[in-house]
Amino acid sequence: MKLKQLFDELKKATDGKEATFEESGIVNCFSKMQYGFFPVGNGILTEDLKNGRVDTSCLEIGKNGIMVLGNDFGTLTYVKKYSDRVGETDSITINNLCKNTDLDCNKTFFTNFYLGVRDDETHGSAKMTFRAVALKKDYKALCLDFFITQLDLVKPKAIICLGQDVKNALLSSMDSFTQWGSKSTSLKKLYESNKYIIKNEVGKQTYIVIPHPCDLRNFKGDYITKLNQLLNSIQ
Numbered sequence: 001m002k003l004k005q006l007f008d009e010l011k012k013a014t015d016g017k018e019a020t021f022e023e024s025g026i027v028n029c030f031s032k033m034q035y036g037f038f039p040v041g042n043g044i045l046t047e048d049l050k051n052g053r054v055d056t057s058c059l060e061i062g063k064n065g066i067m068v069l070g071n072d073f074g075t076l077t078y079v080k081k082y083s084d085r086v087g088e089t090d091s092i093t094i095n096n097l098c099k100n101t102d103l104d105c106n107k108t109f110f111t112n113f114y115l116g117v118r119d120d121e122t123h124g125s126a127k128m129t130f131r132a133v134a135l136k137k138d139y140k141a142l143c144l145d146f147f148i149t150q151l152d153l154v155k156p157k158a159i160i161c162l163g164q165d166v167k168n169a170l171l172s173s174m175d176s177f178t179q180w181g182s183k184s185t186s187l188k189k190l191y192e193s194n195k196y197i198i199k200n201e202v203g204k205q206t207y208i209v210i211p212h213p214c215d216l217r218n219f220k221g222d223y224i225t226k227l228n229q230l231l232n233s234i235q
Contacts, residue, residue, distance in 0.1 A: 003044065003059040006153055013146050014115065020142055025123050025133025026116035027076050044109060065107050066231070067156035068097065071165040072114040074128050079117050093162070096213040102228045109154055113169045114143050144173045151205065157234045159205055160227065163187075163212030170207070176200045180209065187211055196226065206230065 007030075014021075014028050021028045044059055070093070073079065098105040114135070123132035161167055168183045179195050187209060190196040198207045208230055211218040 001061050001063065001153055003061055006061065006150065009149055009153065010115075010146060013142065013149065017142060020136075020138045021116050022119075023133075024135045024139040025119050025126060025131060026114075026135075026139065027119045028116045029076070029079060030115070044106075061109055061154050062107055063155040064157050065109060065154075066103060066234075067150075067154060067159045068103075068108055068110045068162065069159050069166055070110070070112045070162045071169065072112050073117045075118045075120040075126060077120050078128065093212070093214045096216055096219065097160075100213075100216065100219075101224055102231045103160075109156065111150060113147055113166060115146060140173065156205055158230060159207045161207055161209040163210070167209045177207075191222065191226070197230065206234070 010030055014030065018028065044061065094105065094110070097103050118126040118128075118131060120126040120132075126132040161170065164187060167177075167180055167187070171177045171180050171183065177198060179198050180190060181195075187196070190209065196209050199205075200207060208227060210223050210227055213219045
């Protein structure tokens, strides 16, 4: 499936929904993001893409691969900072995943659960890790619907969920994730009780939640081992 097809679906799903984004303190700037996990990214990380040697409209997303699911796209200020580049190719999160795990990042689709970016220009207290406005029901429903669209089109075998925020986003949106307890349930507890992996019977994908790889002090040791065991069984 071409990346452009998914981008077109995103445009269709968010057309005329500016108010839905604004009510949650979010700006929909998908045209600058080009649709991808990292701000101003394309969802797929290849050397040709990083060097600007490929037409993004022709990029193919391979099915039955790995999807990495982050929380959101950061802030408006952050996206503007990188708007003249082909993605944030030096992302600490992506580098830590590629260098410290058996994940083949060139064949991995990077995305986020929550669409748009936090409007830190209108809401000065909005930061990369803090929302100034509580997310409203309509916005969360829009994000869930498009996440399901991504699953239907990309058809990943496994979804790597980055951190507590992503765990809680899925937990509050879909009944399939009750195994992950409540919002306060720690990832350490999920690993101790062997409940960090969920096989979703609806889409048949396998979900694994890991500590956010932006900081290797939290994402190390047994967490990396468990992720690699899953990756080696399906890649």
